[in-house]
Amino acid sequence: MLNMMQDCITPTMEQLMFFHDHIMMILTMIMMVVSYLLNNVMINKKMNNNLLDGQMIELIWTIVPTMTLFFIAAPSLRLLYLMDEMNKPMMTMKIIGNQWYWTYEYSDFKESEFNSYMETYNKNYRLLDTDTRMMLPTNTFVRLMVTSSDVIHSWTLPSTGIKIDGTPGRLNQASTLMNRTGIIYGQCSEICGANHSFMPIVVEMMPINNFIKWMTK
Template identity: 50%
Template structure:
């Protein structure tokens, strides 16, 4: 959950998000090194410690050709690794289908019979004390902790996007198309997200709430919901 005046990421709750935070720090250090080098060279020129009469400098040309290539490699390799991790779906324990509508989400647990429900935002006038405004829903997505989850995302009307920042998940919901991704929650908790694609007047009123629970609790919840 994000805090007021927070500058950094939310606490990572999945291996993918941990990798994304680490890559952000890595890219930030590379950018800091580049800026420091540029400022250092500018300072030398302002103090006239670098000659401005150079017409041909093959060593300098070689350096400013090789260094950017090295920087791109340092950024590309970990980025590609994370992209492959995000696309890797290997024998999920649970498959969840999310369907975006104006302006709510529908969920189907495809491994269970008749386990489907709609998830609407709780209006501010009906919000219990201590709950989060514009983020709470009447039906949460409950998933087992530390289990590979595959989520299939689509839409029934216009473009939407299913996004939960603390899990490092953001998948576009496109009418007539099925997009999928996977994630694993590393701890129990309640994780909040929102539709991340402008989809109309009430775009900001279709939040996402994922509840990660131990497997026995999930089994009890799914049995209770299936029988009701």
């Protein structure tokens, strides 16, 4: 789908992609080594009936996995630190999941709440476009607060690395920073009823000056 093929639009998602490539490289090396050893075991006909222990090989297969786990854990801990909540966001966006549409509220502005329904007449982006898009400024730290008015929803934007569950009676939050302008697409990622597939998400990023003009119309 289109929303799965979009480029990374936040520093967090870029780091997640780098981490994915890093893990895939390590897994590929492990697979090649294990396949080579298994192949040697299957074609090797030599046996040593007097072999009682192998302290050196046991030391090797203890140290090597430990070092491998270290090379996996170190960047993952760094990534968890980068994904941590920010203390002073520049603006807050409240998102409410409903059956089956989204309600957006700009908490820092007065009378700025609207509903976003799926656009039924768009043939180019079927099931992805909405009648009203959520607008966000670029290069701005934004706090996203997600909840639900009925059942559990999940507000998901794959190209930003954001997936937040909207739970009735609870506010879940995440932080983001969009580093370029454009339009990104997402969908509810939690089965929330019969029309679960018909509540898409569309976010349009614009320079902060244009965003202020849009908010003050």
